[in-house]
Amino acid sequence: xxxxxxxxxxxxxxxxxxxxxxxxxxxxxxxxxxxxxxxxxxxxxxxxxxxxxxxxxxxxxxxxxxxxxxxxxxxxxxxxxxxxxxxxxxxxxxxxxxxxxxxxxxxxxxxxxxxxxxxxxxxxxxxxxxxxxxxxxxxxxxxxxxxxxxxxxxxxxxxxxxxxxxxxxxxxxxxxxxxxxxxxxxxxxxxxxxxxxxxxxxxxxxxxxxxxxxxxxxxxxxxxxxxxxxxxxxxxxxxxxxxxxxxxxxxxxxxxxxxxxxxxxxxxxxxxxxxxxxxxxxxxxxxxxxxxxxxxxxxxxxxxxxxxxxxxxxxxxxxxxxxxxxxxxxxxxxxxxxxxxxxxxxxxxxxxxxxxxxxxxxxxxxxxxxxxxxxxxxxxxxxxxxxxxxxxxxxxxxxxxxxxxxxxxxxxxxxxxxxxxxxxxxxxxxxxxxxxxxxxxxxxxxxxxxxxxxxxxxxxxxxxxxxxxxxxxxxxxxxxxxxxxxxxxxxxxxxxxxxxxxxxxxxxxxxxxxxxxxxxxxxxxxxxxxxxxxxxxxxxxxxxxxxxxxxxxxxxxxxxxxxxxxxxxxxxxxxxxxxxx
Numbered sequence: 297x298x299x300x301x302x303x304x305x306x307x308x309x310x311x312x313x314x315x316x317x318x319x320x321x322x323x324x325x326x327x328x329x330x331x332x333x334x335x336x337x338x339x340x341x342x343x344x345x346x347x348x349x350x351x352x353x354x355x356x357x358x359x360x361x362x363x364x365x366x367x368x369x370x371x372x373x374x375x376x377x378x379x380x381x382x383x384x385x386x387x388x389x390x391x392x393x394x395x396x397x398x399x400x401x402x403x404x405x406x407x408x409x410x411x412x413x414x415x416x417x418x419x420x421x422x423x424x425x426x427x428x429x430x431x432x433x434x435x436x437x438x439x440x441x442x443x444x445x446x447x448x449x450x451x452x453x454x455x456x457x458x459x460x461x462x463x464x465x466x467x468x469x470x471x472x473x474x475x476x477x478x479x480x481x482x483x484x485x486x487x488x489x490x491x492x493x494x495x496x497x498x499x500x501x502x503x504x505x506x507x508x509x510x511x512x513x514x515x516x517x518x519x520x521x522x523x524x525x526x527x528x529x530x531x532x533x534x535x536x537x538x539x540x541x542x543x544x545x546x547x548x549x550x551x552x553x554x555x556x557x558x559x560x561x562x563x564x565x566x567x568x569x570x571x572x573x574x575x576x577x578x579x580x581x582x583x584x585x586x587x588x589x590x591x592x593x594x595x596x597x598x599x600x601x602x603x604x605x606x607x608x609x610x611x612x613x614x615x616x617x618x619x620x621x622x623x624x625x626x627x628x629x630x631x632x633x634x635x636x637x638x639x640x641x642x643x644x645x646x647x648x649x650x651x652x653x654x655x656x657x658x659x660x661x662x663x664x665x666x667x668x669x670x671x672x673x674x675x676x677x678x679x680x681x682x683x684x685x686x687x688x689x690x691x692x693x694x695x696x697x698x699x700x701x702x703x704x705x706x707x708x709x710x711x712x713x714x715x716x717x718x719x720x721x722x723x724x725x726x727x728x729x730x731x732x733x734x735x736x737x738x739x740x741x742x743x744x745x746x747x748x749x750x751x752x753x754x755x756x757x758x759x760x761x762x763x764x765x766x767x768x769x770x771x772x773x774x775x776x777x778x779x780x781x782x783x784x785x786x787x788x789x790x791x792x793x794x795x796x797x798x799x800x801x802x803x804x805x806x807x808x809x810x811x812x813x814x815x816x817x818x819x820x821x822x823x824x825x826x827x828x829x830x831x832x833x834x835x836x837x838x839x840x841x842x843x844x845x846x847x848x849x850x851x852x853x854x855x856x857x858x859x860x861x862x863x864x865x866x867x868x869x870x871x872x873x874x875x876x877x
Contacts, residue, residue, distance in 0.1 A: 332446040336413045336437055343391070343411055349459045350407040356776045357394050357403065359757035359783075361748045364420035365734035368456060369428045372398040374736050374743055375456075377432065380416035381757050384786040387442040389414035393454075396761070398738060401775055411461050412452045413437065417474035421485055423509065427457025431485055433507075436474040447472030447492050451507065468514040470505045475528030482538045483509045488567075489545065491528045500526035500547040504567065504579070523581035524565050531599045533607035535635050540567035541584070541607070543633070546595035560593040560614070588639040591631040596731030598747070602766045603740040606632045608643070610744060613731040626729035626749045630742075630764075645726075646770050726772045727762045740767045743775075754785050 363379025376394040380387060391414040393406045418435025422428065431453050437446040449472040451464045470476070476490025485507040491500045502524050504517040524530070530545030542565045548558040564584040569577045591597070597612030609631045613624040630643035727733075733747030744762045748755055761776035845865040 332437060332439060332444060335439075336446065339391075340413055343409070346407055346409045348409065351395075351404055351459075354394070354403050354405045356759055356761065357392070357746075359759040360390060360416075360746050361732040361734075361757055362416040363390070363734050363746070364418060364432070365736040365743065365745050366420050366422045366430055367736045367738040368395075369422050369424040370456075371428075372738065374398065374738065374745075375420075375422075375430055375454075376734065376745065377420060377430070377454075378412075378415050378418055378435065379734075379746070380438070382442065382755060383784050384754070386440050386786075387438045389416055389437055391415065396743075398741075406459065408454075408459055408461055412450065412463070413448070415448055418448070419476060419478035419487070421478050421480040423480050425509070426455065428455075430454040430456060431478075431480070433478055433485070433487060434470070434473050434476055434490065444495060445474075445493050447474055449473070464512060466507070466512055466514050468516070469507070470503065470514075471501075473501060476501070477530055477532035477542075479532050479534050479540065480509075481534045481540065485509065486532075486534075486540055488532055488540070488542060489524070489527050489530060491526075491547075498548070500528060502526040517579050519567060519579040519581045521581035522583070523567070524563065525561065527561050529595055529597075530561070531597070531607065531609055531633075533599070533601055533633070533635070536605065538569055541565070541633075541635065542567065543609075544591070544594075544597070558595075558615070560595055562590065562593050584638060586633065586638045586640050588634075588641045589631075590640045591629075592627075594627060594731075597627075598733045598735045598744075600735040600737045600742060602632065602737055602742065605635045607635065608632050608735075608737075608742070608766070610735055610742075611727075611730050611733055611747065613749075624731075624750055626731060628727050628729040643769060645772075646768070648770050725774060727760065728758075728778070730758060733758075737766070741765050756783055 357376060358381065360379035360381050364375075364377050366375045366377075367373075368375060374396040376396065377391070379390050381390075382388070391411050393408060393411065395404050395406055396402075397404070412432055415435035415437055419433055421431050423431065431451070433451050434448050436448065438444065449470060451466070451469065453462050453464060454460070455462065470487055470490075471492065473490035473492050476487055478485055478487045480486075487505045487507070488503075489501050491498060493499075504519065504523075506515050506517055507513070508515070524542050524545070525547065527545030527547045531541070531543040533541045535541065544563075545561045546558065547561065548556045551557045564586060566582050566584050567579055568582065569579050591609055591612075592614065594612035594614045598610045600608055600610075602608045611627050611629070613626045615624045631640060632643055633640050727744050728749065730747035730749045734745045736743045736745075742764050746758045746760070748757045750756070758778055759776070759782055760774070760778040762772050763775055764772045845861060
């Protein structure tokens with residue numbers, strides 16, 4: 297058998313294995329998803345009570361990650377949808393819609409009837425049709441303890457001109473997933489990759505689907521050639537000719553029972569179409585070997601399309617696995633990929649022009665007034681360590697360290713010295729290192745919102761907003777600073793007697809309210825050992841009681857008394873409901 301035959305046989309074997317794993321994951325996930333469907337349905341019934349569009353000015357959104365930030369195609373606005381937040385004990389999912397006015401540097405919240413269910417790790421793409429449309433596909437919903445997942449396979453469109461949500465129901469689309477990538481390309485939405493996870497199993501995808509924006513139909517593409525391995529969280533960009541570029545991503549595989557091995561992909565592929573972007577067009581994969589300086593291996597990076605036919609990558613994390621822990625190195629750098637030249641290069645800050653002129657004049661004066669001997673005595677500049685400290689509300693001191701490499705010990709031209717000084721100056725104001733941030737580009741300006749980073753076992757979720765002009769690359773601007781008071785972290789309690797560990801707070805808006813409700817709940821529970829919730833929560837609890845009792849028992853252990861389990865289940869359900877209204 298020739299090499300081609302062996303490759304084809306190997307490919308068919310891999311397809312069979314993937315199909316078998318998908319069926320296995322699907323069976324195990326079905327029960328979990330049925331449990332979560334009750335919660336999702338309850339939230340949707342609450343959203344259905346909204347009958348009119350309400351737009352109101354508001355403070356910046358609460359901290360979150362894995363949402364979507366999109367540039368309005370006709371207005372100077374950015375659109376933020378969805379996302380998640382974890383406070384150490386509880387996971388929150390959002391389906392809120394926020395609009396950032398670029399000129400006014402202000403936020404507004406837009407409540408629209410019948411929005412998509414709460415989700416994170418979805419994908420959004422904007423097209424300029426009929427005043428602008430925001431298309432949203434997939435994503436996931438998580439249980440409060442973050443151990444069960446529901447993966448969406450729904451497709452929605454937000455009509456920006458009329459401010460109306462519409463669910464598009466069309467058969468033949470991708471299976472439920474999150475971490476996939478989606479781009480708009482020649483009147484089509486192209487979706488690649490992603491993953492589906494249950495409590496015990498997971499599967500990563502490398503399939504490609506196209507949704508036709510004219511006929512509203514799905515088609516699964518069958519490209520020729522060898523394409524990327526299954527992955528999630530990759531970079532996906534379109535070329536002016538209508539081809540698709542894939543870079544990087546993350547996947548993991550089980551090497552033995554309860555032992556998984558993660559892979560940070562650094563390869564790059566081109567998905568090229570032979571035609572005008574129609575459903576019947578033939579597609580083909582080919583490997584790309586770009587020149588230049590590629591990004592260091594990482595996951596959780598964020599991507600956007602910049603000016604001058606360039607895509608860009610920001611931030612991310614490289615996890616270093618040790619014997620009993622995982623330490624992550626977080627990034628805040630920018631890398632550009634020049635699509636036309638097939639070349640990577642890092643983004644270097646140049647510094648404001650006024651500062652450059654001052655430094656140039658100062659350098660010239662210094663050169664004129666100083667002798668050669670004095671110049672020789674100057675020690676070479678070594679690496680510079682920048683240390684930033686932020687004190688959270690609970691007193692935790694968060695230290696962020698960055699080491700900026702100094703120049704090599706060799707003679708440099710004036711222009712090279714300027715570039716290095718520019719880079720050092722630009723580092724003074726910048727987003728802190730992070731992963732899973734939300735990016736958007738409007739008028740050649742990059743906007744970075746939110747994301748997260750970790751210090752030890754603690755996760756910091758961000759709500760700051762930065763911008764940088766990609767044409768000039770002079771300096772970062774802080775539009776919304778990180779609020780230390782918004783940093784909440786609740787350590788897990790090992791005592792079954794403490795029911796507080798089942799309750800969380802959502803980013804600050806309802807913090808005082810929920811603390812009052814907690815004290816009222818405790819008094820009510822003391823008076824009613826049977827733990828009947830008040831009238832407005834009875835219907836909600838009756839629909840989902842089995843789920844909450846199961847969740848409470850898993851937290852309290854098999855030896856917990858049934859009455860106590862039911863009591864905690866009711867408290868969890870009531871708190872979760874009230875926090876989410």
